[in-house]
Amino acid sequence: MKYDTLNDGTIVAQDLQKVLSQVSPSIKKEDILRFTRFLEKDPRGRIDYTKFIDDLEKVKEHNPFKIIVSRIKAFMKQNGQDVQKFMRRLVAGESQTGSGFHKEEGLEKERKVSVPFFAKFLKNKVAKKKTIDELTNYAELIDVDGDGFISIHDMNSCLGNLNNETFYKNNGSTLIGTFKTILSERDKFFPKDPLPHQKALEVVAKIKEALTAKGISMHVLFSKLDTNGDEFLTFTEFSENLDPIVKLSPIIKEKLFALMDVNKIGMVDYPSFLEVLKLTPVSAKTVRVEDNFNWEYETVDKIKKWINDEGITVE
Incomplete structure (x- = not known):
């Protein structure tokens, strides 16, 4: 050396x-x-x-599931692929086996690959040292809506939440419960049109006044709204449980929730909730800064990947 x-x-x-x-x-x-x-x-x-x-x-x-998703993202970047192109390639690969899924309705195309096929892809391209059983478990977590297939929607949910610690909490255990229940019901309504910034300032000020009058902190408010204690708010929880604290019109609640739902999945975690409630006239644009306490593991993983790629051994 x-x-x-x-x-x-x-x-x-x-x-x-x-x-x-x-x-x-x-x-x-x-x-x-x-x-x-x-x-x-x-x-x-x-x-x-x-x-x-x-x-x-x-x-x-420390979090193999998150690392798997990070490696998928890296694989896409290395191959110049966005999610659409990535899924198109996978669908083409599975279709050659005769078991692919490709649904076309009018101009809308939904591309999916089966969980077993996706696990094989992970084994061949992303995590060669892991067993197929391990990778099947991770593929089942990536199948956020639990329909047995990995879709563009599933991939966007996982990739879009890489900085969301709650999403990947306990190596993806959250996905076994809340997300599987909520996101499997795709047709259920949740607001998508957010409040404009100036209106949001007015509404947030009203909420803060109510919290001060009742002696309630923002964290306590979130806990009161999160009735099932899963650390996420659905629109139903938000809308029904906010009324005893502060009265807002249905349309305002819808748009406020949509503003908090930064990942556009119909669920709001505490950091996103807090980010909106801390809006002030000077915070025209809020920026979430990733507070990464896992730098040691991520550094080790990057070094290990380099060692594997270069074929370095201790011999």
């Missing part, structure tokens, strides 16, 4: 940082610095790089 100046299988942290920066520019410099700072070093302050590579392979993935 170029940086092993002593030829004893060790390198200094600064050189490892250089290597990681060169081979994986997608990893932020500050993450690399933090990562190498906590690596085990010998009395000379040097890192055994063969042990480092070996230890990486032993790191347990």
Whole structure:
């Protein structure tokens, strides 16, 4: 190895940082610095790089489901595909087996592939080291509406929520309950037309006044609205349970909910709820900043992917 100046299988942290920066520019410099700072070093302050590579392979993935979806996103990016093109390719692949699903009604086309076929795709292209049983479980989670097929809608829901910690909470366990129940009923109404910003400011001010008068915090309000305690609000929960706190017209409630529903899936988590209720006249545009406490695992995953891609071993 170029940086092993002593030829004893060790390198200094600064050189490892250089290597990681060169081979994986997608990893932020500050993450690399933090990562190498906590690596085990010998009395000379040097890192055994063969042990480092070996230890990486032993790191347990903290949220395998989210990592699978992230890798699907990376696969699409590497192949210059958006969701439409990605699904079109999968459908074409499954149709060759004679078991594909392609429904056409007028100008609308809905492309789907079966969960077993999608699991095989994951095995071949995304996570070769995982068993087909594991990948079938993840494919079933990606099948958000639980109809046995992976659709464009399912993919958009998963990809669009990569920064939504509640969506991926407990390795996707949320999807087994709430989302499977709500999103499987596609035809059910939920508002999609949001309040304009100026009107939203007026409504939010009214809600804040009511909360102050009743001595209720925003978090408590969310809990009161979230009657089933799943950390998501449906429009029914929002509309029916808001009335005892503050009276709003049905159309205002619909449009306010649509403003909170940033992922357009008919469900609102607490960060999205809070983001709207914190609107002020100067916050003409709200921006959600990802507070990523999982940088260590994501950095490890990126390094492991590079090691696998390059075929590096400890031999």
